Every structure is written in C-alpha cells, then in structure tokens.
Amino acid sequence: MMYLTQANDLDHSATLTQAMTKKASLPVAGVYNPLSAKIAKDQGFQALYLSGAALSASLALPDLGVMTADELIYAVRGILRASNLPLIVDCDTGYGEILNLMTLSQALDSMGVAAIQIEDQVMPKKCGHLNDKRLISVEDMCRKIVACKTSAKKTLVCARTDAGQLSINEAIKRAIAYRKAGADIIFVEALRTISDMQMVREKVEGPLLANMTEFGVTPETSMEEWEQLGFELVIYPVSSLRVAAATMKDFYKSLLESGSASQFKEKMMTRAELYEVIDYQHYEELDKTIVKSTVPAAD
Template sequence: MSYLIGADAPPGPAGARFRDLVAKPGIVQLPGAHNGLAALQAKAAGFQALYLSGAAMSASMGLPDLGIITVDDVCFFIRQVARASGLPVLVDGDTGYGEALNVMHMVRAFEEAGAAAVHIEDQILPKKCGHLNDKKLASADDMAAKVAAAARARRNLFIIARTDAVASEGMDAAVARAQKYLAAGADAIFPEALTDAGMFREFARRVKAPLLANMTEFGRTPFFTAKEFEEMGYRMVIWPVSALRVAAKAQGDLYATIARDGGTRAMLERMQTRKELYNVIGYHDYEALDASIVSTITPEGMPR
C-alpha cells in the first residue's frame, strides 16, 4: 500500500535517508521513474532510491529537454514519485532555474515536495542533454555560487554538482571545477558524458568525493553495469530515461496496432492485466481502508 494511506511512512527526512544510502557499502542504484506508477514498479523490483530525470519529465509533457519546464512542473512529478513509493528521490535540477536566489527557491520547493537530493549543472540556458554537442558552460565561479546558495537553503537535501566540462574544456578543467564545487558545499559530484572506462577511473582517482555515474542509452558513455561503475570508484549510478524509453516504445506500438487493426487484440500479451495493475497500485488496500472508516456524525448544536 502507498505510504500515503498506510502506517509505514518512512522515518526521518528524505535527504537524511539518501545520505545514509550513499554512506553504506555498495553502489546506490537509481533507476529513472517518471511517474507514480513507475515509482511503485521500481520499488517492487527492490530498488531503495529513485531518480527523476529532467529529460523524462520534459518528454512526458511533450517537450524537449532544453530547460523549458519550471520548478512547479518538477514539483508535480516529485510529489507523485516520492508519495507513491516512499523512497528517497534524486531530482534533476537542471541549471537551478536561474541564479543564486532562484536556486535557493528551487531547493526549498523541491524539499517541500518530498525530494531527497538534487543535482544542478554548470551549463547555461538553453541547456542541453549532457550527451549532445555544443553545450555552453557557466563560469566555474558562477556555478560555485549556485552550489553555495543551494547548500545555504537546504535543510536536509543532498546536493550533487554536475559538471559538463569534460567535453569542451577537458579532464583537468572538469576536475578543477569539481574541487571548486565541493569547496562551495556540494556533497557529491556528477561528471557527465565520460566516454570510456579510463576517463571514469581517472576522474574518480582525482576527485575524492562521492561520485555519480550516468548510464543512459544512445549517448556517449558505453554500457557499464552498476558493479563495474562501483569498481571504477562511483557511489551512485542512474538510468535516467530507460523506463520512459521502454514505455514510450510500447505505447507507440499500441497506437500503431489500433490504427492498423482497428483494435488491441494483437497487443494483449504485452499488456499489464487489470489484476497486475491493481496489485501494483494497492487498489484493494484502498478499498479496505475506505470500508474501515466510520462515518463522522457532526453534532447539530451546542449542549444546553
């Protein structure tokens, strides 16, 4: 049952629970969950934390990942994913939605919505997916100011600074930026779009902090497993858009089948059944709770 209506609400702030996961042995695996249903399915598979991707949120809204969505848009996704699963959620904070004061607003809004952690990146708008070309970077000092603002505003939020500098400025510059962001208050570093195992190992050797790896498909990074990232020195790994890609492909196939056949019979074996869906969302638990609630009787007036 969703912790929203159950007695099993997770203890303690989400940020503290995320920090505890990072401190434990083993790499923290964070699959992308772009809505509440995906969050419940990931939890059922045994994951202990989730990732909310800006690209997945944007695509869910029919928009490209170019920094178009707002803080309020993201909070809508945070609330459903965190509430449905009860798991700590790492959220893509893009460039922080502005400068220092905007970053502080974002941090407070995300925490209030239920986020456990956020990463912000050192691009300027219009930002791009980290695996695309022609990314424009903010100065290291400007990004460090954003990190410092985030650290000042947070209550328990775990702050990850992402650097996209490797592609355009090289490894030395990326390492220098990472050191500056850590000094400004970042809890961890996310080096984006590294292209081989040697680069992942070098960055980990030179930056002594918890590191996050991005295992996205169709990008610049070769396929590595969670275990391989752990052996290269990384404490966290995300699969940001994988669930959305699979769901979107299946959804496109469904619509094509209806248009071709005038019905869905050919897709039935690929569908989640009604029973399976109800099991995931706890339908009967909600029914039982509803039936257990005694109707309130309101007094008609004051006793005399």
C-alpha cells in the same frame, strides 16, 4: 496508506548518505511519474532519480529548459507520494538565478527529497550528451551550490559538470571546486572512456554519480564495472521512459492497423496486476462502506 503518508516522515537524505557508504554501487531507477516510481519500488529499487529530460519528454517537451519549476514540483510531489523512497531531483540549471534556485531548493527540501541536482550550463541548457554546450563560470556554479546548501536544511546537493566537452582535466578541475563549495555528490556528465572514469575517481574525493544513459557518448558499463571503478551511485535516467514510449508507439500503430489490441495482450499488465501496483484494495479498505470489488477472471 501511502497516499495519506507524508513523504518527509523519513529522512531520505540520511538514507541515501548511508547507502553511499557501502562498498557496492547503488543502482538508481530513473522515473518520470508516480506510476513508474511505484513500479520501481515494487521491483526492489532503493532510490529513484527524476531526470529533467525524462520529465520533459513525458510532457512532450524537449530537454531545453522550457519546462517550468511548478511542473517539476508537481511531478516530485506525486513521485514521493507513490514511492516514499530517496529521490534525486534533476533541477537542470536551477530555474532562474540565485533567488529562484533558493526558493526551489527550499520547496524540495520541505517535500523531503534526498538530493537536488544542479548543473553548470547556461540557459537554455541542452542534453548533456549533445554538442556545443555553454557553461557558466566556476565561481557562478559555486555560488549556486552555496545557495542550495543555505536554503535546504537536510537535502543533499549533487553538482553536475558538463565540462567534459572541453577536456577531462577541466571537468575534474570543476568537480574539485564544486566539492570544496559544499557539493555532497559529484556528477561528471558524458564520460567517454574507462580511462576518464578512472581519472575522475582518482582525482575527486567523496561520492560520485555515474550516468548510464543509452544512445549517448558514455560506453555501456555494467553495475559490476561501475562498482569496480568506485562510483557510489549509478542512474538510468531515461531508460524506463524509452521502453514505455517505444512500446506505446508499437501498440498504437498495431491497434490502427489491426483494429484490435489483442496482439499486445500478453505484454499488458492484467487488471489484477495493475490494481496491485496502485494499492486498489487498500484504498477501498479506508472506507468500510465501499463494497470490495471483485476482479473478473482472466480470459
């Protein structure tokens, strides 16, 4: 039973490393809670990404570094329990200084996450597709990478740079330095043109992560195009949350105006479908004394 399975029974870092050796780019589903993680797994995704922006938004908080490390760890635990898939965890700037980052990376490593992502912004940080981001020095970021590598036994380190706002050359310079410091995956945030994407691939060795977020500065690029560009991982960090939030907004508005939920019934999961996602019957089977429930017939 998934709930009784330890997430770190599998070496998710090794699984993700193996996936990055394949020719095809790997689509990575952005998730923000256990239910979204389980649905993504059921639909066939092989890896997941927990975005700080998505998790913050799910808590009705802005992506400005106000979420706590405890809130992040709680979310990670539930997502790993529900999916048991390789999970890349966005740790923003590390939730403090070096010792804080080492404590967090050690905790996430012990939980079995596949990769820890850290970025080179100054706190309070901002969404990578906004303006006026402030950066720490290359040296300080390299120290953070070394700290993660030192404190985590298996977990990969994904280093994100937001230096693209200065120039693509500065972003590439930092990316190369972060790779030399020990980063396993490089993430150059907010790439603005296909030319920039090509330059990053030409200049930076090793696995690259692409951020295919919506409503940002990066042009819409298909999985096939990312594959041709040579990016190993492609994340969709906030897409599912945006879809869910927009649907909930329309539903609540309609419910107040019409006094009925029937207009959205066709868009809902049925009771049986939801029970299948959450493994309802399997939980009942854990205790043979529980009478197996019967789902009412659909209307």
